[in-house]
Amino acid sequence: MKAKVGDRIELINMPYDPDPIEPGTKGTIDFVNDNPALEFVQYGVQWDNGRTLMVCVPPDEFKVLDQAS
Numbered sequence: 001m002k003a004k005v006g007d008r009i010e011l012i013n014m015p016y017d018p019d020p021i022e023p024g025t026k027g028t029i030d031f032v033n034d035n036p037a038l039e040f041v042q043y044g045v046q047w048d049n050g051r052t053l054m055v056c057v058p059p060d061e062f063k064v065l066d067q068a069s
Helices: none
Strands: 008-013 026-033 041-047 052-057 061-066
Touching: 052 061
Parallel strands: none
Antiparallel strands: 008 026, 008 061, 026 041, 041 052
């Protein structure tokens, strides 16, 4: 399942970022870059802790809590 703009997510793992979001942090997706030329999907997230940081899948992992309608 792919996430979309407005979905609420919870971060599971961000293994390679030098200043990662802490696992368990929740946020809302505000943009998706699913360019087929890339080997990953980028999700721009407004995190509840006030940070703004993209999640790149793979290698980052998250779960969708609530889907936007």
